[in-house]
Structure formats: structure tokens, C-alpha cells
Amino acid sequence: MSAQRKYFVYALLLMLSSAAQCRHPFDFFDESIEDFVDCLLKHNITHTEYEQFESYENKQNLLANKLELKYKCNVDCQLQRQPMKWLTAAGRLDLQLLNATDEAAASIVDCMANADAEQCAYSFKLVMCAYLANHPPPDELEPSNYEAEDAEETDEFYLDDGCFNLPNDLIAKCTTQQNITSDNFRHKLYDAQAGTPLVNISLNYMCYVLCAAQGLNILDANAHVDVDLLSEVEYMSPSNYDAAVQCNLGLQQEHDTCVYAFKMLLCLIKNLNTAEFLNTSEKKL
Structure with missing residues (x-):
């Protein structure tokens, strides 16, 4: 074979x-360390708990919406602190700010059609919908050194998402x-x-x-x-x-x-x- x-x-x-x-929904998060820590403190989440929450092993639970509200609120906090904003002042999706491709934008809008109006749940679903729509695209994310080395070794089969x-x-x-x-x-x-x-x-x-x-x-x-x-x-x-x-x-x-x-x-x-x-x-x- x-x-x-x-x-x-x-x-x-x-x-x-x-x-x-194999990309992670949170790969695009780029808030400052001060903002990251502040979000954890606001929602009473330890670093250890967050590491478990964002682990690849927990990704299926994220996609299946199996998580406590405090984690959704932490995602909302992180999303609000991003240098590239996705939300309006009212906390709703702004397609112009999102700056997605037409296909990704349409996919995200469709995914968000029945989103919960509660802010934490809304922001969390937006992050999941963006991930499923492959936004931001992998080539806009900074690869780790480990991924870059693997890309050189397995160029024929390796994709930008690692x-x-x-x-x-x-x-x-x-x-x-x-x-x-x-x-x-x-x-x-x-x-x-x-x-x-x-x-x-x-x-x-x-x-x-x-x-x-x-x-x-x-x-x-x-x-x-x-x-x-x-x-x-x-x-x-x-x-x-x-x-x-x-x-x-x-x-x-x-x-x-x-x-x-x-x-x-x-x-x-x-x-x-x-x-x-x-x-x-x-x-x-």
C-alpha cells in the first residue's frame, strides 16, 4: 500500500x-495577557481549569455545547477583548467587523440563526460557528514552530491548520x-x-x-x-x-x-x- x-x-x-x-476554535484569540487573566478572575476560573477547558481532548464537548455557563462567559470576555472586534457595542455580530469571505459569512449567519440571545451563550456560539466556517482561515493564523517544522517534513500531506x-x-x-x-x-x-x-x-x-x-x-x-x-x-x-x-x-x-x-x-x-x-x-x- x-x-x-x-x-x-x-x-x-x-x-x-x-x-x-484539527484547528482549535480558540486559535484566533489574541488578547493581552492582562486581559486574559482578568477574564479568568472575573469568572472564577483557574489556569488549570482553563487549560483543561481549551484542550484538544475537550473540543468535542465544546462543539456539543457541553460546558458550564462560566466558560461561555469567559469566551465572551475574551472575544470582547480581541484587538480585531467581531461584535457591535450591543454585543451582536457585525459582519463588516468580522471581515470574513462571502461563503464563511453566509455560513456563520446561517449557524447563528437560532442563537441564544443571552450574551455569554451568544458569543460562545459565534466562536463555534466561525470555527465551523473555517474563519479566520488557517493562513491568517500564526503557526507554531512545531507546526512549521512538521510542514517542511510532510509537505505533500500537511495543511496550514496543522x-x-x-x-x-x-x-x-x-x-x-x-x-x-x-x-x-x-x-x-x-x-x-x-x-x-x-x-x-x-x-x-x-x-x-x-x-x-x-x-x-x-x-x-x-x-x-x-x-x-x-x-x-x-x-x-x-x-x-x-x-x-x-x-x-x-x-x-x-x-x-x-x-x-x-x-x-x-x-x-x-x-x-x-x-x-x-x-x-x-x-x-
Whole structure:
């Protein structure tokens, strides 16, 4: 098996287990250290608590809106202290200040349509919506020295957001085939994680996942994920392997291959130990 396909298989697992992006929603925060500390003090959050809150391991909880109000209020405080403002004096989104691309702006507006009017919840959702819309874009964020070194070593597969990802031609093929955008897909995935019934999510978003898996040739004859193949080409810990097998077994009666693919994605997001998988994968890279 080629190294390129191996990396792409890893990329698909990354998509399934971490909702396709390895950037963090707070990457753009650039307030002064004084403002950062002041926000923590105002909301009675310790540095240790904040480090746990903003960790990559906690990102799925952020996307699923599983956090205490004080953390949302801290995000609002940080957002209000940014040198580049996103909010009006009344604390509402200002598209002109946001300075996003037309596509990102439209995606954010759509995502914010049902935002809670309470200020802390509103600001937190805005940050999440911007993240899902890929705003600010990765090339506007300063990469760390670690990321820059990795980019030189793995140029063919490395993206500006610091992650391996699906190949652009496969993304283009699948989004065109299903008449969706990657940003909209992330929003639908976010909605599903937050509890939106799958009957309210269009089938083309589910077929996008199937298309990606087909493009990587990791499905069996029934168009189900071949867990053994995945474990052969990219290390999976015993616990993650068992979790993937159980997800697969639980969906054997799902005959619609698109629905199966999307449900498999959701099951893996919920049950895989993402940090463990990424750590072992990084060692192999």
C-alpha cells in the first residue's frame, strides 16, 4: 500500500473521530495577557481549569455545547477583548467587523440563526460557528514552530491548520457530487452531535461521508467500514479497535449505505479515544 494512501486512510479516521478539523476554535484569540487573566478572575476560573477547558481532548464537548455557563462567559470576555472586534457595542455580530469571505459569512449567519440571545451563550456560539466556517482561515493564523517544522517534513500531506486531511480532489469530487460545501457539512455534523434528529438532515450530507470512504477504498463489499483493514494500515489501540467494531456491529441492519456511513461517523466520534489515536498516529508519522 502506498504511503500516500496510508496517510489518506489516517485522514479519514481523523475526519471520523474529530469532525474533520484539527484547528482549535480558540486559535484566533489574541488578547493581552492582562486581559486574559482578568477574564479568568472575573469568572472564577483557574489556569488549570482553563487549560483543561481549551484542550484538544475537550473540543468535542465544546462543539456539543457541553460546558458550564462560566466558560461561555469567559469566551465572551475574551472575544470582547480581541484587538480585531467581531461584535457591535450591543454585543451582536457585525459582519463588516468580522471581515470574513462571502461563503464563511453566509455560513456563520446561517449557524447563528437560532442563537441564544443571552450574551455569554451568544458569543460562545459565534466562536463555534466561525470555527465551523473555517474563519479566520488557517493562513491568517500564526503557526507554531512545531507546526512549521512538521510542514517542511510532510509537505505533500500537511495543511496550514496543522493536520492531515482528506485530499483536495476527493473533497471537491464528493462536495460537487452531493451539491454541498465542506462548511455546511461541518454544520450538519455539529447539529447531529447536538441532538438534531437525523430525519432533519438531508441525505446528501450523509452520502458525502460514504463518498469519502469509497474514495479511499476502505469499505467492504457491503459498503461498510472494514475495521481490520484500518487496523492494518494505521495503528489502532485495542480499545479503539473494539469501539470501531462495536459501532460497525450496531449498524449491520442499516441498509441505506449513506445513512450507515453517517451513523458510523457519529458513533466513532462518540466512542473513539481521539487523543489516544492521534498520539499513536503521530509517532508513526
